[in-house]
Structure formats: structure tokens, C-alpha cells
Amino acid sequence: MQCCSSPNATVCVVDATSSEDVSALYAPWLERRWHVVTCNKKVNSGNLEYYTRCMDATKNGGGKWFVEATIGAGLPIVSTLRTLVATGDEIESVQGIFSGTMSFLFNTWDGESAFSETVALAKAAGYTEPDPREDLNGLDVARKVVIAARECGVALSLDDVVVQSMVPSELASCSADEFLERYAENDAAMAQAAANASKKGCVLRFVGHVDVKARSASVRLVEFAKAHPFATLSGADNIFEIKTARYGPTGGSTPLIVRGPGAGAAVTAAGVFGDIVGLAKNLSLA
Amino acid sequence: MQCCSSPNATVCVVDATSSEDVSALYAPWLERRWHVVTCNKKVNSGNLEYYTRCMDATKNGGGKWFVEATIGAGLPIVSTLRTLVATGDEIESVQGIFSGTMSFLFNTWDGESAFSETVALAKAAGYTEPDPREDLNGLDVARKVVIAARECGVALSLDDVVVQSMVPSELASCSADEFLERYAENDAAMAQAAANASKKGCVLRFVGHVDVKARSASVRLVEFAKAHPFATLSGADNIFEIKTARYGPTGGSTPLIVRGPGAGAAVTAAGVFGDIVGLAKNLSLA
Numbered sequence: 001m002q003c004c005s006s007p008n009a010t011v012c013v014v015d016a017t018s019s020e021d022v023s024a025l026y027a028p029w030l031e032r033r034w035h036v037v038t039c040n041k042k043v044n045s046g047n048l049e050y051y052t053r054c055m056d057a058t059k060n061g062g063g064k065w066f067v068e069a070t071i072g073a074g075l076p077i078v079s080t081l082r083t084l085v086a087t088g089d090e091i092e093s094v095q096g097i098f099s100g101t102m103s104f105l106f107n108t109w110d111g112e113s114a115f116s117e118t119v120a121l122a123k124a125a126g127y128t129e130p131d132p133r134e135d136l137n138g139l140d141v142a143r144k145v146v147i148a149a150r151e152c153g154v155a156l157s158l159d160d161v162v163v164q165s166m167v168p169s170e171l172a173s174c175s176a177d178e179f180l181e182r183y184a185e186n187d188a189a190m191a192q193a194a195a196n197a198s199k200k201g202c203v204l205r206f207v208g209h210v211d212v213k214a215r216s217a218s219v220r221l222v223e224f225a226k227a228h229p230f231a232t233l234s235g236a237d238n239i240f241e242i243k244t245a246r247y248g249p250t251g252g253s254t255p256l257i258v259r260g261p262g263a264g265a266a267v268t269a270a271g272v273f274g275d276i277v278g279l280a281k282n283l284s285l286a
Numbered sequence: 287m288q289c290c291s292s293p294n295a296t297v298c299v300v301d302a303t304s305s306e307d308v309s310a311l312y313a314p315w316l317e318r319r320w321h322v323v324t325c326n327k328k329v330n331s332g333n334l335e336y337y338t339r340c341m342d343a344t345k346n347g348g349g350k351w352f353v354e355a356t357i358g359a360g361l362p363i364v365s366t367l368r369t370l371v372a373t374g375d376e377i378e379s380v381q382g383i384f385s386g387t388m389s390f391l392f393n394t395w396d397g398e399s400a401f402s403e404t405v406a407l408a409k410a411a412g413y414t415e416p417d418p419r420e421d422l423n424g425l426d427v428a429r430k431v432v433i434a435a436r437e438c439g440v441a442l443s444l445d446d447v448v449v450q451s452m453v454p455s456e457l458a459s460c461s462a463d464e465f466l467e468r469y470a471e472n473d474a475a476m477a478q479a480a481a482n483a484s485k486k487g488c489v490l491r492f493v494g495h496v497d498v499k500a501r502s503a504s505v506r507l508v509e510f511a512k513a514h515p516f517a518t519l520s521g522a523d524n525i526f527e528i529k530t531a532r533y534g535p536t537g538g539s540t541p542l543i544v545r546g547p548g549a550g551a552a553v554t555a556a557g558v559f560g561d562i563v564g565l566a567k568n569l570s571l572a
Binding site: 246264270 | 288310366375539544563567
């Protein structure tokens with residue numbers, strides 16, 4: 001970092017890692033007026049005290065901090081939430097399908113065949129982590145829920161998110177191979193949940209939810225009517241539904257919805273690059 | 287304007303009119319480095335030479351020109367298109383339901399009852415202009431199509447948009463009362479179009495479309511499969527589907543979709559206010 005140590009240099013650090021070692025440097029960077037653009041979720045969903053220190057730095061004349069790609073990759077989620085807050089709208093809730101992997105699983109599974117087979121299929125197609133429990137345990141979604149909550153002004157941490165894991169507790173600590181072999185034990189329970197939903201004309205979706213008014217958040221399996229935007233999703237798309245005083249039933253209207261690919265190298269890079277362009281505009285360099 | 291004539295003053299003019307007299311002043315304002323924030327569609331969808339003069343002014347060190355609320359009100363459409371363009375994505379097409387009135391009509395009409403009755407119902411509920419032909423003729427949608435096209439770098443004018451009007455030519459110039467009385471003459475043709483769509487498992491939607499590669503644009507009635515995001519719309523929602531090299535079939539993924547209320551005082555004011563906040567950030571005032 002020696003080369004950038006001139007106090008007058010305009011410096012923007014782009015963190016495209018998922019490293020905690022790198023993100024532990026955000027606060028000192030922001031405090032010395034370096035700008036930070038990141039797709040690394042670790043600070044925005046991590047320790048609240050450290051997050052607050054970074055926020056304070058950026059508010060108190062420090063560097064600017066752009067995090068669009070930490071949720072929904074290049075989709076305009078953080079920027080939309082920030083504009084709603086900045087223009088005095090009251091956000092009531094943010095909910096959606098924040099994980100491409102979980103989206104693919106529930107868009108693909110018919111509710112009748114074995115759910116574990118759909119997981120195996122998704123793993124074979126490269127849609128899951130090498131150990132699919134890293135998707136199925138809901139932690140990735142919970143991180144994004146925390147990021148969304150904080151953008152809405154709700155100071156939550158991961159521990160505050162009520163997570164309904166799709167991994168049975170007895171399979172949480174075995175080897176990945178044993179998990180894949182034994183996950184079929186869970187199929188009957190999943191089929192029953194799907195059948196219960198189907199009786200009501202609904203399908204199951206794995207949903208992250210921030211209730212801004214109640215200052216609470218959850219990640220869980222929810223039933224949605226077949227015509228609901230979450231039910232008609234396809235592929236590995238993400239979808240975000242933002243209900244506010246202006247966009248939602250209490251305002252006599254409907255929510256604001258953004259849908260599209262929310263993961264992958266190209267769209268994540270686009271989200272990061274969009275923030276760099278936004279920073280350059282802020283600095284009147286573009 | 288005398289009070290703002292100091293050459294060093296930072297001036298932002300907010301045009302919340304739909305007046306051509308006001309918008310005729312954008313170029314001189316931008317040229318003297320005044321910023322312009324507007325929901326007035328007249329310049330962005332009007333005479334191409336004058337639009338180009340405004341764009342040149344803003345590019346060549348003049349004022350900044352923010353137009354988010356000219357299309358989709360407060361929905362993040364212009365900002366998303368600009369970010370896609372700025373980050374080097376190749377936009378292939380922008381299509382959608384850009385008119386709350388036309389959205390309401392086709393989301394409400396069942397395809398079997400008289401279309402003219404749905405129009406009468408929408409007029410009674412205050413969803414249409416006093417003369418519903420101003421919605422049905424597609425001109426409002428065509429203006430938004432021109433705005434979207436220009437944001438994508440396609441220098442179109444209103445005359446270039448192929449518009450399929452929902453007003454039969456023989457009813458184009460009679461009185462509004464006579465139109466409402468005689469519009470039922472058109473019902474058989476509409477019912478036939480809906481029946482043709484229904485046979486293919488489709489519904490009709492009134493869609494604006496910019497084909498960026500072909501540099502062409504249209505406003506017309508299009509058939510969509512019942513599971514398509516356009517077909518599952520409700521109320522008076524707008525929906526925008528943006529296909530790009532990153533977001534779309536050629537990139538092996540799906541389009542970017544934004545949906546929600548795209549008209550009305552609160553969300554239009556929000557779009558304008560969001561631009562003012564964005565300008566303030568650009569000027570490091572916020």
C-alpha cells in the first residue's frame with residue numbers, strides 16, 4: 001500500500017475477495033479517506049460493531065463505501081434501497097429469493113419426486129457448493145438478509161436471523177459424502193410440506209425476509225400462491241420484493257420487484273464496476 | 287431567473303410540468319451549467335436535434351441532466367440502463383408494459399367480455415385520461431419507448447416507432463362521447479385476437495419494445511404465454527424487461543426485470559427527489 005500513501009491521492013480499493021483478512025482493513029482505509037468498492041459480504045453481514053465503525057467513517061468525511069454487488073450481484077438492490085431511504089420512503093419489508101442455488105432447487109423440484117435427487121442434480125450441474133449443505137443451511141441467504149436489513153436501517157446481526165435450515169440436525173456434522181447418501185431420509189418430510197402447500201394451490205420457496213417495522217428477519221420455507229411472482233420464477237433467478245409506504249398495500253399500490261440473475265462472475269463484476277463508475281461520477285471524474 | 291444569475295451559483299431546475307415551453311429552456315440552462323431534474327417527457331422523447339443539443343451540453347461540461355422519472359416514475363429504469371451502458375454491457379432489447387392504464391386494461395379484461403366495457407370501467411375508476419383514446423392510441427407508450435431507446439444509444443424519434451393503436455382509424459377524430467359510444471364496434475376484433483392467443487395458451491399485452499441491435503422500436507399488442515412475467519402482472523403495474531449480453535439468453539442467463547407502480551404522484555415525486563439526491567451526491571453536497 002506504500003505506493004498510495006500520498007495524503008492527496010484519490011484511492012479506491014476494490015475488494016473482489018471473500019476474505020475476512022481483507023475486509024478487516026476497510027475501517028482504516030475508509031478512515032484515511034480511501035474509497036472501498038466490494039462484493040465481499042463479510043463486513044456488511046458481520047460483526048455489528050466493526051460494521052458501525054466503517055459506516056461512521058464513511059459518514060464522517062471518510063471514504064465512500066459501495067456495496068451493490070454484496071446482494072443480487074449487478075441487480076439494482078442496494079442502490080434502490082438507498083434511494084428509497086434517502087427520499088424519505090418508509091420501507092416496510094424486503095423479502096425474496098436471494099440465493100441462485102436455492103432458487104434453482106425449488107424452481108426445479110416438482111414437489112413429488114425426491115427432493116434429495118433434485119439436490120444431487122443441482123450439484124452435478126454445478127449449481128451448488130461442493131458441499132451442498134453450505135447452500136441448504138441458509139447461511140448464505142441469512143448473510144444477504146443482514147445486508148438488506150442494515151441498508152433499511154435495522155441493525156441486525158447473523159445471530160438475530162431466524163433460519164430454517166434445509167439440513168436436518170443429525171446430518172449437520174457428518175462428511176459431505178455421508179450427507180449426500182443420507183439426505184434422502186429427509187425426502188418424506190419435504191414431500192409432505194409440498195403436498196400441504198399444493199392443497200392450498202401453493203408452492204414452496206426458500207425465502208429471506210426482513211420485517212423492518214418489527215426489526216426482525218428470517219430465512220425459511222414459505223408457501224406462495226402459484227401466481228405470485230416468487231412462484232413463477234425460473235432457473236436460478238433471484239427476486240427481491242420491496243414493500244414501502246409508496247410501494248405496497250398500505251400505499252394503495254403494489255411492491256417494487258427486481259428479478260434476474262443474482263450470482264455469477266459477469267453480473268458480479270458488473271455490480272462492482274457499476275459502483276466504480278458511480279464513485280467516479282461522485283468524484284466528478286466521469 | 288434573475289435571482290440565480292450569479293455565475294458561481296449552483297443551480298438545479300426541477301421541471302415537474304409537462305410543458306414544452308419549460309422544456310424548451312433545458313438547452314440554455316444546461317449550457318450555462320445549471321442542472322436539470324425532470325419528469326417531463328417532452329425533450330427526451332421529442333425533436334432529436336434539440337435532444338442532441340441538450341445531451342451535448344451535459345457531456346461538454348454543462349449541467350447534469352437527470353431524467354429517472356420520465357419512464358417508470360420512481361422505478362430504477364434509467365439509472366439501470368445507464369449503469370449497464372457505462373459498464374460496457376451490450377443491451378439487446380428493452381420491452382415491457384410502460385403504461386399503467388394499458389396494464390390495468392389488459393390485466394382486467396378477461397378476453398371474452400366486451401373490451402369496450404373494460405375501457406369504460408377503467409375510465410370510471412379514474413385509470414384513463416378523460417378521453418381514453420389518449421391512452422389507447424399508444425402515444426404515451428411510444429414516448430417512453432423513445433426515451434428508453436435513446437438511453438440505449440439508439441437515436442430514434444416518435445415518428446420511427448411503429449405503433450399499433452387500439453383506436454380504430456374511423457374513431458380517431460370523432461368526439462370523446464361518440465368514441466365511447468361507438469368503441470363497442472371494435473369488440474369483435476378484440477375478442478377474436480384474444481381467442482387466437484388463448485388457443486396458444488397465451489394472453490394479450492400492450493407492449494413497448496426497443497430492438498437495440500435492429501435500431502427499431504414498436505408499440506403493439508403481443509401474445510405472451512400465461513407463465514411469462516408480463517402475463518402474470520396485476521393492477522396497473524409497469525414491468526420492464528432488459529435483455530443484454532449479461533442478462534439474457536445469449537449470455538446463458540435470463541433478463542433483468544423491474545416491476546411495480548410506474549405512475550402516480552407519490553412515486554413520480556420519489557423519482558424526481560431521488561435524482562435531486564443523486565445530483566447532491568454528485569456535487570458532494572450530500
